[in-house]
Structure formats: structure tokens, C-alpha cells
Amino acid sequence: xxxxxxxxxxxxxxxxxxxxxxxxxxxxxxxxxxxxxxxxxxxxxxxxxxxxxxxxxxxxxxxxxxxxxxxxxxxxxxxxxxxxxxxxxxxxxxxxxxxxxxxxxxxxxxxxxxxxxxxxxxxxxxxxxxxxxxxxxxxxxxxxxxxxxxxxxxxxxxxxxxxxxxxxxxxxxxxxxxxxxxxxxxxxxxxxxxxxxxxxxxxxxxxxxxxxxxxxxxxxxxxxxxxxxxxxxxxxxxxxxxxxxxxxxxxxxxxxxxxxxxxxxxxxxxxxxxxxxxxxxxxxxxxxxxxxxxxxxxxxxxxxxxxxxxxxxxxxxxxxxxxxxxxxxxxxxxxxxxxxxxxxxxxxxxxxxxxxxxxxxxxxxxxxxxxxxxxxxxxxxxxxxxxxxxxxxxxxxxxxxxxxxxxxxxxxxxxxxxxxxxxxxxxxxxxxx
Numbered sequence: 001x002x003x004x005x006x007x008x009x010x011x012x013x014x015x016x017x018x019x020x021x022x023x024x025x026x027x028x029x030x031x032x033x034x035x036x037x038x039x040x041x042x043x044x045x046x047x048x049x050x051x052x053x054x055x056x057x058x059x060x061x062x063x064x065x066x067x068x069x070x071x072x073x074x075x076x077x078x079x080x081x082x083x084x085x086x087x088x089x090x091x092x093x094x095x096x097x098x099x100x101x102x103x104x105x106x107x108x109x110x111x112x113x114x115x116x117x118x119x120x121x122x123x124x125x126x127x128x129x130x131x132x133x134x135x136x137x138x139x140x141x142x143x144x145x146x147x148x149x150x151x152x153x154x155x156x157x158x159x160x161x162x163x164x165x166x167x168x169x170x171x172x173x174x175x176x177x178x179x180x181x182x183x184x185x186x187x188x189x190x191x192x193x194x195x196x197x198x199x200x201x202x203x204x205x206x207x208x209x210x211x212x213x214x215x216x217x218x219x220x221x222x223x224x225x226x227x228x229x230x231x232x233x234x235x236x237x238x239x240x241x242x243x244x245x246x247x248x249x250x251x252x253x254x255x256x257x258x259x260x261x262x263x264x265x266x267x268x269x270x271x272x273x274x275x276x277x278x279x280x281x282x283x284x285x286x287x288x289x290x291x292x293x294x295x296x297x298x299x300x301x302x303x304x305x306x307x308x309x310x311x312x313x314x315x316x317x318x319x320x321x322x323x324x325x326x327x328x329x330x331x332x333x334x335x336x337x338x339x340x341x342x343x344x345x346x347x348x349x350x351x352x353x354x355x356x357x358x359x360x361x362x363x364x365x366x367x368x369x370x371x372x373x374x375x376x377x378x379x380x381x382x383x384x385x386x387x388x389x390x391x392x393x394x395x396x397x398x399x400x401x402x403x404x405x406x407x408x409x410x411x412x413x414x415x416x417x418x419x420x421x422x423x424x425x426x427x428x429x430x431x432x433x
Contacts, residue, residue, distance in 0.1 A: 001089075003086075004043035004044070004046060005046060006079065007039070007084055009040060010036065010192065012035075013040045016029050016040055016044075020044055020048075020153065024179075024180070026153070026179055026180040027153070027154070028155075028157075028181070029155065029156070029182075029183050029185070030158060030159070030166075030182075030183070030221050031159065031185040032192075032219045032221055033159055034193065035187075035192055036075075036192070037130070037158075038069065038070065038081065039084075041157055042081050046108070049104075049107075049126075050102060052106075054106055054107075054123075054124065054125035055106070055107045055109070055123060055126075056107065056108045056125065056128075057122075057143075058110050058128045059110075059130065061112065061114060061131050061134045061135045061395070064112070065112065066110040066112055066130075067110065069081075070098075071098045085100050089102050090102060091105075097109065098111075113136040113139035114395060116139055124143065125151070126152055127147065127152070127154045128154075129154065129158075130158070132156040132157065132166055133160060133166030134227075137369070137372060137396075159221065160217055160225070161217075162225060162233055162237070163223050163224075165372050184221050185221070186219065186221050187220065201219070202215050205218070224237070226375070227375065227378050228378070230376070231350055231379070231392070232354065232377060232401075233375060233378075235354060236374055236375050238357075239357065239360065244360065246361070246362075247364065247365075248282065248283050248361050248362060249283070250284075251281075254274045254275075255274065255306050255308030256273070256305040256307050256308060257272075257273055257308045258270050258272055258273075258300070258307070258310045260311065260403055261399045261400070261402040261403035261406065262316055263398075267287075268288055268291070268293075268399075269370070269402070269403040270285065270286040270287070271400075271403050272286070273407065278359060279361055280360045281360075281361045282367050284363065285369055285400070287369055287370070293327045294330065297335070300336070310338050310339065311338065311406055311407060312328070312339075312406070313341055313343070313402075314340055316331075316338060328340070339410065341410045346405075348409075349405040349406075349408065350392075353401075355408075356408050356412070370404070372400070373396075373397040373398075373401050374401060376395075376397040377392060377397045377398065378393055380392065
């Protein structure tokens with residue numbers, strides 16, 4: 001039996017397989033729609049599992065997407081993706097866990113990065129991040145040290161979705177060619193599609209987007225297009241063009257304000273910003289999960305900023321059943337006196353963000369994760385009707401976007417109340433006059 005099994009790679013797919021076979025531990029393959037990215041990597045995993053015993057994860061943005069695309073998915077000829085794992089080599093197949101175990105003890109499993117907790121306590125030696133530009137980048141933060149310790153490998157395959165973490169990953173790969181292999185495959189590079197079919201695709205896309213930007217993204221691998229349905233994509237691209245995503249140092253003569261989101265399961269995101277004249281400068285960002293509010297207050301203290309105001313959503317005042325105290329009360333006992341942002345319609349808050357983004361500056365490094373959230377925050381997709389719904393998709397980007405929305409609403413309300421914002425020098429007291 002030969003591995004890969006029942007697979008003959010195309011010419012443009014061979015460099016990807018050869019790079020991994022040659023020992024590259026990190027790989028980025030940016031390729032156009034319908035280029036066979038998943039089919040190529042599935043076959044590499046099926047072979048690698050027989051060569052080295054261990055656990056191999058194939059990761060999608062959501063568990064549901066992994067199930068639909070790979071577990072029940074087929075290629076254009078009707079051949080199931082999972083059939084590339086020869087039945088003669090299998091010990092068991094678990095449909096409930098979407099898991100295949102080989103007779104040598106290796107395990108392949110499909111997972112979704114929408115549930116990072118499912119990865120806790122695991123020790124994979126090979127990982128494929130499919131549709132990486134749409135995934136929660138925290139999944140890689142968790143798995144990276146594991147793969148570094150056990151000599152494992154990771155492959156990132158995707159079509160661009162704006163200049164988010166997918167773009168950053170490609171830049172990293174190009175900066176460290178000794179460790180990473182990178183490849184960008186446009187439809188002109190691969191010639192994988194018949195010209196007539198491609199012309200029809202372009203025509204259909206132009207009906208949705210007369211600028212042609214969607215075609216450039218999907219088939220020419222352009223990063224200059226926001227995520228489809230993105231709430232803040234155009235404004236964030238404008239910020240980058242104007243040089244407002246750059247190095248933004250902390251002004252030690254000014255106070256730092258924070259805007260928080262307190263999500264479910266102790267998820268937390270915090271934006272740190274200073275107001276200097278007409279500019280609103282975001283100098284830092286903090287996110288995490290699994291910790292109480294006391295932990296994040298400790299992190300604030302450790303940063304040694306001089307703080308002004310702290311803003312949090314209305315649910316910070318809700319009393320918890322276990323303690324009988326609200327997080328508002330707990331925070332006050334630890335020295336943080338929050339100002340509560342009123343509960344507003346989410347679309348009103350989104351508009352508040354759009355109205356203020358043209359005044360915002362962002363530190364490119366310290367706010368990288370928060371910027372990912374703002375770029376990736378998008379409308380929910382209606383699969384049945386093939387349209388975007390009028391509400392946001394609740395995913396990994398929601399918390400960072402929500403805390404920024406609370407900033408925008410609080411700032412707008414201060415302006416509307418008749419107060420003027422002054423340069424936030426430490427000697428100015430109060431901060432707002």
C-alpha cells in the first residue's frame with residue numbers, strides 16, 4: 001500500500017508536501033478557492049501518522065465546519081476525504097469524536113478552535129489550521145509551545161480575509177525562511193480552473209461586489225479586502241493607510257483609561273487608551289479566560305500605568321450566586337472603581353465605533369490581538385438563505401470588539417453630556433471638565 005493513499009498531487013501542490021517532507025516545522029500556504037488545500041494536507045497527515053506515532057489535529061474555525069467540510073466532505077469526484085485514511089491501517093473510527101486511530105497508535109482528530117478548552121491537556125505532534133484567517137488565533141498560542149517542545153509541526157492553510165492574523169502569519173513566515181515555508185498560490189499560478197468556469201465565477205462575484213475586490217481576494221489572494229460582512233473592516237483599512245496602526249508609546253505624563261468586556265466563563269478583554277488632544281491613542285490590550293476579575297486587576301497594577309477612568313458593561317453590577325457580590329463590588333474592594341456603561345442596542349454601539357475610529361491610533365504590537373478582533377468582527381451568515389443576518393456572529397472576535405464598543409459608547413456619552421475632553425495630563429483633575 002502506498003501513502004498518500006488514492007491521491008495524486010498536482011504540480012502546484014507538490015512544493016507544499018516536499019517542504020513538510022524535508023523537515024520544515026512551520027508552513028503557510030495561502031491559496032485561492034478550490035485549489036485543493038484541504039485534500040493536500042489531509043493526505044500529508046494520513047501519511048505522517050504512519051511514519052511517526054502521535055496525535056494529529058486538523059483544526060477548523062468551528063467544530064460544525066470541521067464536521068461538514070472533512071468528516072462528511074467529498075472532493076468533486078465524490079471521493080470522501082476520510083477515505084484517504086486506509087481502512088487496512090485503522091484500528092478504530094469514532095464518528096462521535098470525529099477521530100481515526102491507526103493500528104500503530106497514531107490518532108487523527110477534527111476539532112474547532114471555537115472551543116479551545118477541548119485542546120487542553122493534549123500533546124499533538126502535528127497540526128493543520130484550515131481556514132486559518134477565520135480562526136481564533138489563541139488556538140495557536142496554546143499549541144505552539146507544545147509543538148516546540150515535542151518537535152512537532154504546524155501548517156496554516158487559508159484564503160486571505162483582510163490584514164488580520166492570517167496576514168501576520170505570512171509575514172512571520174517570510175521573515176524566518178529557515179524555520180518556515182511559505183507559498184502564495186493565485187489562480188493564475190495554479191491554472192487549476194478552466195477559463196470559462198473562472199469567468200463565470202468572476203461574473204457572479206461582480207454581482208455581489210461591483211469593485212471586483214471579492215474576486216481579487218478569493219482567486220488572486222489579495223489581503224487588501226476586508227472580511228465579508230465585517231463591521232469595521234473599511235475603517236480599519238483606512239487607519240492602516242493613514243499610518244494610525246504603528247508604534248504608539250505610553251505618555252508617562254498622561255492618564256490611561258480602560259474599557260472592559262466581561263464575557264461568559266470568565267473571558268475578559270481590556271483596551272488601554274490615552275486621550276491626547278484630538279487623538280485617542282490605544283497603547284495596550286489584554287485578553288484571557290479562566291481567571292477572576294482580581295487576576296486582571298493585578299495585571300493592571302503590574303503595567304505601572306497611571307490610570308484615569310475604567311469602563312465596564314452594565315452586567316458588572318449583577319450579583320453572583322456563589323458570593324452574593326457583584327464584580328463591581330469586588331473590583332471596588334481591590335481599588336478599581338468602575339464607571340458602568342449603559343446598556344444600549346448593539347447596532348447603536350457599532351455605529352458609535354464607526355463614528356470614532358477615524359480619531360483612533362493603535363500600537364501595532366501591544367494591540368495586535370485587539371486589532372485582530374476589530375478586523376474580524378462580522379455579521380452572522382445565514383446558510384439557508386445565503387445572506388448576512390443583521391446581527392453579529394458570536395465568536396472569538398466578539399469580546400475584543402465588545403470592549404471597544406463600550407469605550408466608544410462611554411466616550412460618546414461624555415461628549416453628549418456637554419463635557420469637553422481635555423488632554424489627560426496627570427495634573428488635570430478631574431480628567432473630564
